[in-house]
Amino acid sequence: MIARVFAPLTAGLPGALGLTDDAAILSAPSGRQLVLTMDTLVQDVHFLFDGSVQQASDAAYKALAVNVSDLVAKAADPLAYMLSLTLPAVGSTDWLEGLAEGFRQGQSDWSIHLAGGDTVRGTSGLALTVTAIGSVPQETAVLRRNARPGDRLIVTGTIGDAWAGLHVCQSSEAFAHLSRTDADFLKNRYQRPRPKLGIVEALRTYASAAMDISDGLILDLERMCRASGVGACLRAPQVPLSAPIQQLVNNQKVSLTDALSGGDDYEILAAVPPDALGAFAEAARHAGVSIAEVGEIIATLGVSVVGDDGNSLSITRKGWDHLG
Amino acid sequence: MIARVFAPLTAGLPGALGLTDDAAILSAPSGRQLVLTMDTLVQDVHFLFDGSVQQASDAAYKALAVNVSDLVAKAADPLAYMLSLTLPAVGSTDWLEGLAEGFRQGQSDWSIHLAGGDTVRGTSGLALTVTAIGSVPQETAVLRRNARPGDRLIVTGTIGDAWAGLHVCQSSEAFAHLSRTDADFLKNRYQRPRPKLGIVEALRTYASAAMDISDGLILDLERMCRASGVGACLRAPQVPLSAPIQQLVNNQKVSLTDALSGGDDYEILAAVPPDALGAFAEAARHAGVSIAEVGEIIATLGVSVVGDDGNSLSITRKGWDHLG
Numbered sequence: 001m002i003a004r005v006f007a008p009l010t011a012g013l014p015g016a017l018g019l020t021d022d023a024a025i026l027s028a029p030s031g032r033q034l035v036l037t038m039d040t041l042v043q044d045v046h047f048l049f050d051g052s053v054q055q056a057s058d059a060a061y062k063a064l065a066v067n068v069s070d071l072v073a074k075a076a077d078p079l080a081y082m083l084s085l086t087l088p089a090v091g092s093t094d095w096l097e098g099l100a101e102g103f104r105q106g107q108s109d110w111s112i113h114l115a116g117g118d119t120v121r122g123t124s125g126l127a128l129t130v131t132a133i134g135s136v137p138q139e140t141a142v143l144r145r146n147a148r149p150g151d152r153l154i155v156t157g158t159i160g161d162a163w164a165g166l167h168v169c170q171s172s173e174a175f176a177h178l179s180r181t182d183a184d185f186l187k188n189r190y191q192r193p194r195p196k197l198g199i200v201e202a203l204r205t206y207a208s209a210a211m212d213i214s215d216g217l218i219l220d221l222e223r224m225c226r227a228s229g230v231g232a233c234l235r236a237p238q239v240p241l242s243a244p245i246q247q248l249v250n251n252q253k254v255s256l257t258d259a260l261s262g263g264d265d266y267e268i269l270a271a272v273p274p275d276a277l278g279a280f281a282e283a284a285r286h287a288g289v290s291i292a293e294v295g296e297i298i299a300t301l302g303v304s305v306v307g308d309d310g311n312s313l314s315i316t317r318k319g320w321d322h323l324g
Numbered sequence: 325m326i327a328r329v330f331a332p333l334t335a336g337l338p339g340a341l342g343l344t345d346d347a348a349i350l351s352a353p354s355g356r357q358l359v360l361t362m363d364t365l366v367q368d369v370h371f372l373f374d375g376s377v378q379q380a381s382d383a384a385y386k387a388l389a390v391n392v393s394d395l396v397a398k399a400a401d402p403l404a405y406m407l408s409l410t411l412p413a414v415g416s417t418d419w420l421e422g423l424a425e426g427f428r429q430g431q432s433d434w435s436i437h438l439a440g441g442d443t444v445r446g447t448s449g450l451a452l453t454v455t456a457i458g459s460v461p462q463e464t465a466v467l468r469r470n471a472r473p474g475d476r477l478i479v480t481g482t483i484g485d486a487w488a489g490l491h492v493c494q495s496s497e498a499f500a501h502l503s504r505t506d507a508d509f510l511k512n513r514y515q516r517p518r519p520k521l522g523i524v525e526a527l528r529t530y531a532s533a534a535m536d537i538s539d540g541l542i543l544d545l546e547r548m549c550r551a552s553g554v555g556a557c558l559r560a561p562q563v564p565l566s567a568p569i570q571q572l573v574n575n576q577k578v579s580l581t582d583a584l585s586g587g588d589d590y591e592i593l594a595a596v597p598p599d600a601l602g603a604f605a606e607a608a609r610h611a612g613v614s615i616a617e618v619g620e621i622i623a624t625l626g627v628s629v630v631g632d633d634g635n636s637l638s639i640t641r642k643g644w645d646h647l648g
Contacts, residue, residue, distance in 0.1 A: 022468070025357050026358045027357045036347060037348075037440070038407075038442050042446050070346045118363050122451070123449060127446070127451070129442075129453040131362060131455040
């Protein structure tokens with residue numbers, strides 16, 4: 001049953017052996033290194049799941065998205081993925097076709113194929129673990145740890161939407177007066193992250209360091225700085241916000257710093273040397289990816305977040321620590 | 325904390341980046357293809373876990389073993405693995421060092437290194453997902469689907485020990501009269517599977533098809549036959565048993581067919597052409613891996629299991645179907 005539903009997702013990848021074996025065979029494209037990343041998404045922790053086909057599809061799409069997002073951040077081209085599916089302890093699996101459909105949509109959006117995996121019956125809810133494999137030309141992967149003082153901080157897209165979308169899903173009070181259109185936009189940003197595949201080439205060519213924003217911009221920036229042995233100044237008013245989030249901030253329904261530390265953005269944070277900034281921006285524009293300069297890397301350790309007046313903002317919660 | 329405990333396991337693999345990044349960089353050894361396999365082990369389903377350091381270590385060792393066993397079955401040399409760790413919803417994690425120690429022991433036994441992974445907090449018990457990566461010279465991976473009529477069926481080691489070991493752990497009545505030594509031997513076979521790494525070269529050189537025995541010899545043989553479009557005759561009395569299992573069968577405490585369908589063996593089932601059998605056996609002997617010929621591949625679909633008298637045995641349960 002599982003094999004029948006998922007085998008079509010291996011089309012185009014002969015080494016998947018149509019899911020008839022315990023392993024997949026993969027050749028690294030000539031002259032390239034492989035980039036591997038792995039993320040587990042657990043029901044009620046990383047996604048909402050009511051047993052519906054729609055939420056199964058959203059969960060699958062997100063599980064693939066967060067892994068592809070990690071590949072993008074390393075400037076890798078997606079190649080294949082392995083999927084481990086932990087089924088809920090009880091209940092029907094009528095939603096399995098929806099799960100496969102969510103993966104199919106992600107595969108189509110990001111040119112990646114199912115290579116193999118495992119299915120087990122768990123003791124709790126649904127859990128999805130994806131190991132994604134991408135490739136980069138030798139020695140061109142962009143790491144977290146090479147940010148240098150003077151580099152400009154760049155983010156793609158807009159920040160805080162997914163965080164707000166989760167609150168909309170949970171019917172939080174602050175979000176009750178949004179228009180239907182705005183509410184749907186934010187929910188979609190939470191349920192259907194869109195890795196910025198278009199930025200791969202620009203990152204590979206120009207960036208010193210990059211990572212995707214999964215646990216909150218401020219927390220993830222701190223991690224980049226720690227790995228690189230540097231600090232950063234983040235100029236909060238320059239962080240791009242979508243119209244609904246800007247309006248919520250303007251109306252003081254939410255604080256700017258909450259939006260900046262909400263997480264689940266799956267946008268890219270990159271450090272780009274100042275002399276490469278113009279070319280990076282041009283490459284991003286050419287790829288149709290919106291970017292914004294939001295600060296810079298400094299030699300002094302630690303991250304300061306400054307507001308309109310140039311003073312540091314007080315941050316109560318920097319992001320989402322899954323083990324916190 | 326997690327990074328501190330697990331980072332030492334990346335020693336020898338620079339592309340793991342010391343677990344400081346979201347991804348790992350891996351180069352396929354020159355002229356080789358990669359083989360990928362993925363298995364999830366869930367507490368109370370695939371391993372016992374009481375929160376002790378010892379059981380954490382056993383769980384880790386087993387999680388790595390079952391993946392390495394899949395690599396061995398494809399004739400792949402282990403290279404690296406990714407680990408996703410789902411922590412229990414509640415309780416201390418004092419056992420984390422034990423978990424790392426189990427992985428360290430497996431790494432040492434099978435020459436494999438931690439490349440990266442993920443840690444999340446789950447909503448139930450401990451779960452471990454491993455994606456193992458091995459390598460083979462181009463086009464030399466041994467698949468499940470190439471068994472041919474006339475091929476002889478080979479198994480490594482002894483069958484049924486782990487199944488009995490689980491029953492010993494669960495204090496099943498039939499196993500109550502075992503000596504302490506025998507009981508410990510069987511428990512160890514359940515808790516500490518030992519992939520038959522020594523057989524890799526012989527498989528690669530001589531076998532038509534291979535897989536590891538995880539869900540029961542009879543069920544797994546059926547799967548090999550189905551993938552290959554063939555059938556098989558398994559001669560039950562020729563299946564090698566350890567002394568404790570042989571004694572249990574002789575004393576009619578357990579049935580032979582139960583032992584053959586118990587699963588968790590992580591021995592290798594291979595189909596070897598008759599004219600290669602001598603050389604295969606010599607290579608296995610040279611590698612110190614005991615093997616036995618237990619039947620043959622036939623053109624007629626289906627698996628028959630025959631007893632001493634040449635008549636088919638009735639099989640009530642062919643193996644362990646995790647989704648059954």
